[in-house]
Amino acid sequence: MHSRVLLLGFNFLDFVVFDILNFLCFHCPAETVIYRIYYYINRSGNGRLTLRELKRGNIIDAMLHADEEEDINKVLRYFSYEHFYVIYCKFWELDTDHDFLIDKENLIRYGNHALTYRIVDRIFSQVARKFTSKVEGKMGYEDFVYFILAEEDKPSEPSLEYWFKCIDLDGNGVLTRNELQFFYEEQLHRMECMAQEPVQFEDILCQMIDMIKPENEHFITLRDLKGGKLSGSIFNILFNLNKFMALETRDAFLIRQERENPTLTEWDRFAHREYIRLSMEEDVEDASNGSAEVWDESLEAPF
Numbered sequence: 697m698h699s700r701v702l703l704l705g706f707n708f709l710d711f712v713v714f715d716i717l718n719f720l721c722f723h724c725p726a727e728t729v730i731y732r733i734y735y736y737i738n739r740s741g742n743g744r745l746t747l748r749e750l751k752r753g754n755i756i757d758a759m760l761h762a763d764e765e766e767d768i769n770k771v772l773r774y775f776s777y778e779h780f781y782v783i784y785c786k787f788w789e790l791d792t793d794h795d796f797l798i799d800k801e802n803l804i805r806y807g808n809h810a811l812t813y814r815i816v817d818r819i820f821s822q823v824a825r826k827f828t829s830k831v832e833g834k835m836g837y838e839d840f841v842y843f844i845l846a847e848e849d850k851p852s853e854p855s856l857e858y859w860f861k862c863i864d865l866d867g868n869g870v871l872t873r874n875e876l877q878f879f880y881e882e883q884l885h886r887m888e889c890m891a892q893e894p895v896q897f898e899d900i901l902c903q904m905i906d907m908i909k910p911e912n913e914h915f916i917t918l919r920d921l922k923g924g925k926l927s928g929s930i931f932n933i934l935f936n937l938n939k940f941m942a943l944e945t946r947d948a949f950l951i952r953q954e955r956e957n958p959t960l961t962e963w964d965r966f967a968h969r970e971y972i973r974l975s976m977e978e979d980v981e982d983a984s985n986g987s988a989e990v991w992d993e994s995l996e997a998p999f
Contacts (some may be wrong), residue, residue, distance in 0.1 A: 701920070799835075848962060884897065
């Protein structure tokens with residue numbers, strides 16, 4: 697596990713840190729929980745939590761919730777074992793040689809090939825976040841945790857910051873028409889290859905401007921994105937074809953989910969769906985293995 701330093705200003709916080717570490721050791725795979733905490737709270741990205749970040753974050757409330765709640769899976773912030781299970785299984789599915797590293801070709805398979813090659817190239821250029829992996833051209837498990845949280849929780853501020861850096865090709869702090877078009881071109885090509893009715897860039901640009909309502913219609917800033925409720929959808933339009941198509945068709949199931957549980961984040965909903973899917977696949981596999989064992993025993997039974 698990577699060492700982390702908590703910069704705490706008061707002695708009373710020492711026992712809080714101890715409780716965190718003690719809790720992690722006994723209830724949840726520690727590294728995943730720590731990565732999630734730092735993803736959402738350590739906004740400077742320097743690997744150290746300051747007192748200010750600790751106060752602004754919700755880690756203490758989450759700790760208190762975990763202390764009071766018997767079922768750890770009901771503690772959706774950071775500590776849910778089901779959430780860890782989903783993250784780890786998604787990583788394991790992509791890591792085909794199980795060396796605990798993922799390359800571009802592995803990541804392009806994420807979400808049933810939902811992402812474009814251009815955005816995967818940008819992820820591996822490490823503009824959004826420098827990889828902790830020491831192997832050139834490959835991301836490690838910690839890097840993947842940051843990626844999947846950014847991909848599946850796009851309305852969150854850490855995610856908006858992550859993807860904004862990826863789309864901002866020249867790093868000047870604004871997203872221009874040319875940059876948006878560069879990433880959308882591959883989406884358009886993919887729609888044409890799949891015999892989907894293509895949505896031309898001019899129409900998409902107008903749609904995005906209407907969704908964000910930027911201060912200046914000639915470019916989009918990070919501030920514009922953070923001020924809009926539909927900002928996460930902008931990135932789905934640009935580089936996630938599956939989610940873009942779901943947005944265009946207004947998936948009734950997703951709409952119903954949002955209405956029934958408005959307090960849940962997009963990550964919470966994704967993790968819940970994936971955990972059910974993974975559990976069902978595991979049950980089917982276990983049943984299949986069990987059937988094989990019963991059959992073998994019947995063959996060997998004496999008559």
